[in-house]
Each structure stands twice: as C-alpha cells, then as structure tokens.
Amino acid sequence: MTSTSRRAWLRGGLGLGLGALWLPSLLPRGARAGDDAPVRRLLVVMTEHGAVYPRWRMRPGEMSEDEDWEAPLASLSEADFSEILRPLHRHRARLSILDGLGNAVGLTTALNEHKEGHATALTGTQAVDLEDGPAHAQGPSIDQIVAAAIAEPGQIASLQVSHGSWPYSYDASGKTLPYIYEPAELYTRLFPDGPGDAPLPGDAAAIRARQRGVVALAREQFAAVAPRLGADDRLKVEQHRDLLRALELQLEALSQKTCEVPAPPGAAAPWEDPEWYDQRTQLFTTLTALALSCDLTRVAVLALWGLRNEQVGAPPGDLHNDFAHAVSSDPVAAQVMTNFGRYHANDVAKLLDVLEDIPSAGGTLLDDTVVVWSSELGTPEHQLYRLPVVLAGGTGYFDKPGRYLYWRQTNVVPGLLGDELQGPPHNRLLVSIARAMGVERDAVGVTSVPLKNGATLDCTGELDRLR
Template sequence: MSNNRFRARRHLARAQARRTLPREGMSRRNLMRALGLAGSAAFLPSLAPRTGRTAMGAPKRLLMIVTSHGTVYDNWKMRPQGQDEVSDWEFDLTGLAPEEFSTILAPFHAVRDRTLILDGLAACPIGVAGINEHEAGHVAALTGTIGQEVENALAVATGPSIDQIISQGIATAGQYPSLEYSVGGWPVSFDNLGQPIPYEVDVFEAYNRLFPGGADPEAIPTEADRIRAAQPSVLDLVGDQYDAMVPKLSGEDRIKLEQHRDLIRALELQLDGLAAIECDAPEPPSGLPDWATAEYPLEMIQAYLNIAKIALSCNLAPVITLRADTMFNATLGAPAGDIHNDFAHGVEDSDEAKQVMTAYHRFHAAWIAQLIDELAATPDLDGSLLDDTVVVWANELSSGSHDFKRWPVVIAGGDSHFSLGRWVRWAPTDVLAGAWSSHDIGPAHNKLLVSLAQAYGLNIDSVGATSMPAAGGGSIDCTGALDRLTS
C-alpha cells in the first residue's frame, strides 16, 4: 500500500467527527452528523425536529459547466411529434431513436434517461443590462443579476453566483468549498460582493493543489497525511454518546441506528478497497498538446475533468465550475475565419457560419455526454457518483447573435430530486422591456437558479434580480422555483 494513498472519504469523515465532539457531551444532531446519519436515508423519525425541513434525498455535489455563444437553436431544438411553439409541453426522451435527436444534442441519446433538457427560458438580465451582451451574459448566467459596467474592466455582478450559493450551503469543514477551472473564457463565478472569482487556468497547479504529494508510491507522507492516519474510527469517537442515545430511541429507531452502526463498521473495514479505486491520487497531467493545435481544447478539458472527478468522488470539494471557451478552427474542421467574430456572429446570415457553430456546440455536447456516462459508471458509497451529483450545462448567451431568449440548458444526475429523461418546453408568456427593444420571453432563468438552490435543501426563493421590467409598464416576476422539474 502506498504511503500517500488518498483516502479522503475516510479521513474526512473522521476529521469531521472529531470536530463535532464538544468538550462535554454531544447533542443528538452532532451524534447523527458524526455517524453520517444527518439527512440520509437512515433518518430516524423520533429524533426529527418538530419544525423545519430535512434535505433527505438531496444531491451532495454540483458540477457547473458554462460554454460560449449560446447555440444554433434550429439545430439544437427537438420536435419529434411536430410540437408547436406557442404552448407549454414536454416529452419523454427515453423512447426516442438516435435519429430523432437533434444534430447538436445527438451525443446525449446514449444518456437520455439521465438527462433533463430545458427549452424556452430567458436570461433576462442580459436583455436589460444595456452593455455588451457577452459581458452581461457572463455576469447573468449563474448570478441572475444585471451586469454593472466597470471602466477599463469587465462587468461585475451585484450578488453571488449559484455555484457559490450552493457551496456556502453544503460545504463542510475539511473541504475546499468550491473549485473553479477554466479552458478560456471570462469568469462566471462571483462572490457575495459580486466580484469575479479567479479561475485556475493552469491544470498543473490545479493538480498540485489537490494532490501535493502526487501519485508517487514512494513519496514521503505529508504532515496532513500523518495526522489523518492517526485519527481513530468514527464509531470509536462517538461510542459513549451512541450508548447513551440508544435507550432514548423508539424500538424502530433503535433497530435503524444499530443497523446503521453495523453498516458504518463494515464500510470502515471495506473502505480501503473502494478508496483505492476512487481516491488514489491520479497521475499528474502529461503529454498535453501545444496551444492552437486541434487537440488542445478537448485534451485540456479532459485534464481538468480528470481532476474534477477525483475531487468529487473523494468529497474534496462539493462544487466545481468549469468554464470552457477556447476553440480552434482545426478542432472543428472549420475554414479560415475567426470563431467568434466571423462564425458565431454570423449564424443568422451565413449557412457556413451556422454549420461551423453547429459543430462547435456538438463538440461540447459530446464531451459532456461522455462525462455524464463516466460519472454514472463511477461507484459511490450509495450508488453512482452521478446519482448524488447534479451536472448543469449552461451558457453565457442563447445564440452567437447575442440573443438571450431560449437559453439552452441541459441538466443530468441528481435523480433523487429531478425528474430526468425528459424535454421540457416553456412558451413565451411575457414581454420584456429590454434596453433597446421589447422581447417575447418565457420564464426568467432566475427561477432555474432558485430550483437548483432548493434542490440542495436551501431555503431561498430568489437568486439575483427579483423582477424585470415589462413592456408597457409593470414588472415580470423572477422569484420562486421553476415548475415541472421534479416528479
């Protein structure tokens, strides 16, 4: 067994259990937390508070992915039964044949039962900001706020992004609250003051931050490794408190607690094998292609994803955001021309531009679908890594022409909360008074951000702006959760 084997699950559980132990006694809540019972399927009704909610079944991790230039809507949308454009509807993805998927979303056919595709949302803050839509979109995408122009700098937000809101709600001591990685692109994560959170743009630094000892079996253990190795069993830490708690339980709850105790003991004895599969430090990135080569964008994305998957499976961080923007013509087999200015901006007028950007968005769909499949195949203590992870693919815009309506979103995982295997469509119902013109829009994407927060048990009803100006006066409500996401 290597000295630096990365057994983060066991070490983290022990460290957290030690931190929950007060000097005198232990509360029922802390005992449950130390035993790993808080918010779990082994919840004990007789110990439940009389008021408040529990996050039973809530996902434990979030992986946000943000790409650029929206989509090519005609090659993204799916209307297998010729559905109309003026009403709300949904359909089951699982029964569709591969040829019934759109060109851009075709890679998701293989994971269609684990996917929820949202059609018709509007990233309204982009439309009312009155600044460059790319700047406004980077701010609005995850914060739901209206971008604030800054002289000689990128626009800033007026509040935190959803990844940070969720991180603050679910991160525990001993974890990195969140990790932010970038393969090109402006920041989309913002702190509580609305300031952009710097991304890690060096994949080697990203690796070294999480695995300072590397993957060398002969590496000398760090001080942190020695401390972790010396920590006792979770059950040893709470043994006396467990014995004192059992007589207070009902017969049914006593059986549940004893069964869970036995399960924890069994897991502690067996965890070495699971940790060796999932939590060994991976080899550091190597053999990465040179900048501007056709292979560079995908290889860099995969390098970050390899680190992210280990970080999630080992509970090193509950929230990870990946910004993916860098793209080269050779990657897409595109003709000469600038991806942004010539092709993304030309999708409304040029068939060639439309073809190039369709390839651009399908490129991202392919690796995201593969990621979903890999997470589903990665074992976790209570199923697969995807079961307890919500993957969200969002965008800084809705199209290369700077539109913000019909904002494309794909959600995967978190199947204990979201009803997957569906396409859900919302029709335009409001008219937004934009900075330069009026727009027919569907629900504000702020509602999706609220839904994500609530999926993690957070008791909030708004993210970012609470309303938007309506054409002709009045306002459009941006609060509350989005309907039809859960079963």
C-alpha cells in the first residue's frame, strides 16, 4: 500500500485521518526533541483458535522437521509464503515468524484449553478455574509487567481493546482486566475533552470541571479511613487510593493535549450489519495507533474477535464447534479456518501499514513498537503446541528481523488431558519481550514444567536466536 492509500484506509469516511493531526512522533527519522532514545512501545494482537498448521507453516528449501533452523524471508516471493501468512509478505523484512513454540504450562491443569490458553498465553502461569466464564491466572500478563515498568505518571498505563473476546490481560494478582468494547468508549478514554476546536456542551464541561475534584476528595477519604483498618482491608483501600491517584493524573494529562484531536467516530455499525467487524477493527486500529503515537499510552492489547461465516467462506454452521474442531477430518473445515487465519493476517498487515507510515524517533512507529501477533491455542482442535507467533518492529532490540525461525519438537509434556510433543516453552518468548522493553527479568510465569521422562523443562531465560 502507498502512503496515500494507507491514509485513505485510516480515514475510511469516519473522520479519523492521520493527515490532519499533529503527532509528537512526526519528527524526522532519528530525531525527537529532548530525547536521545526512542520511546519503547508494546502492541499485542491476539486472535483465537490457533492456526491450521499445514496452511500456516513455511518450509523454504524443504527444510528438515528434525533440527532447528532459520531462513531469510527477503528472497521469498508472495507465492512462497504460506496461504495464511501471505498477506504479511509486504512486511517480510520487518518480521520474525516463530514456528515451534509450545504452551507447556497450559497442559498442567485439566481445564478447557480455551480457558487455559487465554489465562496462560500472556502470563505464562497456571490457569485458575472459575465456575463460569474464563479462567484467572496466577500472576500478571506481559503487557502489565511492561506497563508497570515504562508507563509515566499521567499516562494510561495500558489499553485493553476488543470486539468481545475472553480476556488475555491479567493484573499482578492474576485477575482479569476489562476490555474497552466500543469505539466511542475508546475515543472518550483517549480524548476525554473531545476535539480541541469544538467547545464541550455545557453539561459535559461541568462534569469535566468537577471530575478531578471528586477524584481527589475520594482519594483523601480513602487515606483517612486506611489507618483504622486491619492489614488486609488496609491493603485493599490503599490499592484503591493509588488507583484513584493514577486516574487523577490521567485526567490532568489528557486534558493537556499533546496532539491535535480528531473528530469522534460516528455511530458504530450494529452487530447485525455485515460491516460490524471490519468497521470496529479499523476504528480500534486507528485509535490505538493514535494513542501510541501521541504517547497517551505505551502498551496496548488488541484482541480481535467476531468474524462471520460469510467473511471466511463458511457454509451455515458455528465457526467454533462445526469448523474449528474438524480441521483434521473435514477439508471444508480446514479451508474455512485457513480463511479465518488469513483474514486476521490481513488485519495485522494493515495495522503494520499504519505503524510503518508514522515517522518516529527510531525511524517509524513500527521501529519503536514491539508488535506481537499470537493466539490462545496452537491449533483449532485445542492443541497447545506449535503456537502461531509473528513478531514485528522493535528493531532497537530485535536486530535481526526478516527471518523464519523453526524449533524442532523435542519435549514430551504430560498433560492431565493428554501428552503433547512440544518445542521451547512460550515463557521464554515472554521473557524476550520483557527484556526488549527494558524490563530485566529471567522468568515470566512458571520457571519449569515437568516432562514425561521425569526431567523438567526449564522455562526461564530468553528465547534463543531472536537477536
């Protein structure tokens, strides 16, 4: 896509063009006033149901399955890319495609694999079952680990945005973090005062004027009550007090806009509208890019969900139960879920177009952002091996992009619902992401998982060959 067509896609008739905005990252390549280093950012894109592995994998030169290897992507034609990953071909110089990682910790509990996958994908911890709905984790997700380290006072520590997915983000105690589901809600979260040249309605202006005072008063009341409470209750109250202080700082910072604010999006298409998914994806992508570029936040998770049968060429039926679960036995189901994966690959490619089109300190916003695309499962049939993972950007740390990296499957991981042959644990990828963002730690989640032969699988340290 050309720069012109990318901006046209961003505008999309929704009043959200980048062309009319002043963004703090719109400086010459390698330059940022008063800053010698690029601001690091993390953007995680999660999609569901894993991938149809034979249609996702790539084997340039008929490489072996029995040894680790890597291959450059630069010389590959679009036809050389797999059916699912083909939309990403234009970004091949910026990608690291990771083939062979396993979610070993996800096999250590006897939960539905979707529950396990959502709770473990970004935390690396064991899932904790709840009676209804998704599971909890036993520690923070990588986005929260990074946000705690790099967010500055007054910023939104992290954004969690989705059409309607189960959670992937968990706080320090392992509890789920809520999503923003509506484009208008996301816009208001980022730009609470609306466009700078449009006066607020009288009632909204009055609310804004009193908001900070209400928050400050509530924080003072929490502080006054805390000394009279027991240890556990005092901890809860102090956590509320700290959250209120963070909210107070955010309200102050967001009212002092550092970039020209676009007009709010119009009414979002209803669920019944065929445009429901695409319109929301475009709005979420544009607004998240604006939030990162304006430095309103440095961490975001975008969980894509809600594709329709007609978008992936599926006959009548349920995408989950009738097609995802039958990819190994039904050619129609395999093609439907291949189309499903390719559709999301196209979403990710458009997102990378947007980030690549915004100049920033390290070159472009993509250079200054570690982008991770993965899933809660390895395959649509609930296996947790061969997780589909694509990295992009973050060139200040991941300094050897443009490669396909393969790890052989050598670890027999016993599962309470069945054993799996897996490659390296995905915890090591989470450690690599943390270190790329300047967070020095040797483990994210569990430190080891038992193997079938009685040995243990070390889950600490960085993933090899990424740098």
